Amino acid sequence: MTGTEVFASAKINLTLHVTGQRADGYHLLDSLVVFADIGDRLWLRMAQEPDLSVTGPMAAGVPTGPENLVLRAAALMGAQAEIQLEKHLPSAAGIGGGSSDAAAVLRALSGMTGRPVPDQGLALGADVPVCLLAQAAMMRGIGEQVEAVTDLPEIAAVLVNPGVEVPTGAVFKGLARKDNPPMTQLPVGVDLPGLVTWLAQQRNDLEAPARAVQPVIGTALDAIAAQAGCLLARMSGSGATCFGLFADAEQAQQAAAGLNRPGWWVRAVALR
Ligand SMILES: C[C@](O)(CO)[C@H](O)COP(=O)(O)OP(=O)(O)OC[C@H]1O[C@@H](n2ccc(N)nc2=O)[C@H](O)[C@@H]1O
Numbered sequence: 001m002t003g004t005e006v007f008a009s010a011k012i013n014l015t016l017h018v019t020g021q022r023a024d025g026y027h028l029l030d031s032l033v034v035f036a037d038i039g040d041r042l043w044l045r046m047a048q049e050p051d052l053s054v055t056g057p058m059a060a061g062v063p064t065g066p067e068n069l070v071l072r073a074a075a076l077m078g079a080q081a082e083i084q085l086e087k088h089l090p091s092a093a094g095i096g097g098g099s100s101d102a103a104a105v106l107r108a109l110s111g112m113t114g115r116p117v118p119d120q121g122l123a124l125g126a127d128v129p130v131c132l133l134a135q136a137a138m139m140r141g142i143g144e145q146v147e148a149v150t151d152l153p154e155i156a157a158v159l160v161n162p163g164v165e166v167p168t169g170a171v172f173k174g175l176a177r178k179d180n181p182p183m184t185q186l187p188v189g190v191d192l193p194g195l196v197t198w199l200a201q202q203r204n205d206l207e208a209p210a211r212a213v214q215p216v217i218g219t220a221l222d223a224i225a226a227q228a229g230c231l232l233a234r235m236s237g238s239g240a241t242c243f244g245l246f247a248d249a250e251q252a253q254q255a256a257a258g259l260n261r262p263g264w265w266v267r268a269v270a271l272r
């Protein structure tokens with residue numbers, strides 16, 4: 001399909017602290033979010049009726065009806081669009097696949113129609129505001145408070161999804177405590193060693209409940225940590241995708257080769 005092409009990059013929570021819970025059940029977060037140089041590709045054009053086709057290596061199981069977040073995003077913008085979505089990211093994987101697709105559509109349609117995006121797209125999901133920004137950010141509130149972080153170093157990393165879907169709501173429900181401490185202050189102008197030292201003192205509070213739902217997450221984290229040169233291994237979002245950080249792209253690529261297992265999705269990436 002021809003039309004406006006947009007890119008929806010993978011979102012990675014380098015940290016994810018759950019610091020409270022609102023009366024409506026949504027949790028308060030304190031998270032450092034970055035984006036990878038891989039993602040889904042979309043093509044859009046205005047049409048008489050909404051239409052969606054989903055293609056690509058990770059298309060299996062992705063809804064093609066009005067529940068798909070890209071069609072919900074078009075509806076939120078009051079626009080009729082024909083959309084082709086080429087899925088490269090695993091779904092229900094903690095890397096914001098649907099949210100990033102939705103944000104890309106909101107951004108494109110806002111540009112095409114001149115209309116502002118209502119409430120940063122929060123109605124479509126807690127991860128949509130940060131995906132709309134699509135750059136390194138501190139994310140707070142339930143996800144609606146996003147503040148760009150412009151002085152992070154680029155990080156070579158490997159992403160590993162051990163082939164299981166994890167429903168976000170079930171992971172939040174499994175949290176033992178909802179009032180965990182926030183992140184400590186991120187040092188200004190930090191270099192990679194300093195960032196890794198700081199990250200090692202932070203947490204992903206959803207890791208324990210996600211591992212209870214899918215123990216293979218622990219297997220993935222151990223396998224990543226065992227790769228030569230791995231500086232830190234953690235889970236993103238509500239899982240199951242985990243990441244390892246490395247000093248350079250070559251080490252990340254070697255780690256990706258070492259993590260090749262049947263059914264696992266493994267990619268060497270740059271995070272920024
Ligand atoms: C875990 C994260 O990926 C971290 O970036 C996000 O907070 C989740 O973002 P998302 O998938 O866009 O989330 P939503 O689609 O809004 O919510 C899915 C479910 O997760 C839970 N949820 C989500 C966000 C939040 N701050 N508190 C929650 O308790 C709710 O049970 C909700 O029903």
Ligand SMILES: Nc1ncnc2c1ncn2[C@@H]1O[C@H](COP(=O)(O)OP(=O)(O)OP(=O)(O)O)[C@@H](O)[C@H]1O
Pocket residue numbers: 061062063067068069070090091092093094095096097098099101102127166168237238239
């Ligand atoms: N464009 C889309 N791409 C993938 N899944 C979608 C999309 N639209 C709706 N979905 C539905 O949303 C569910 C969650 O998928 P998604 O990739 O958004 O995961 P997620 O783990 O909730 O992301 P995160 O928690 O990091 O925001 C899927 O199981 C699927 O049924």
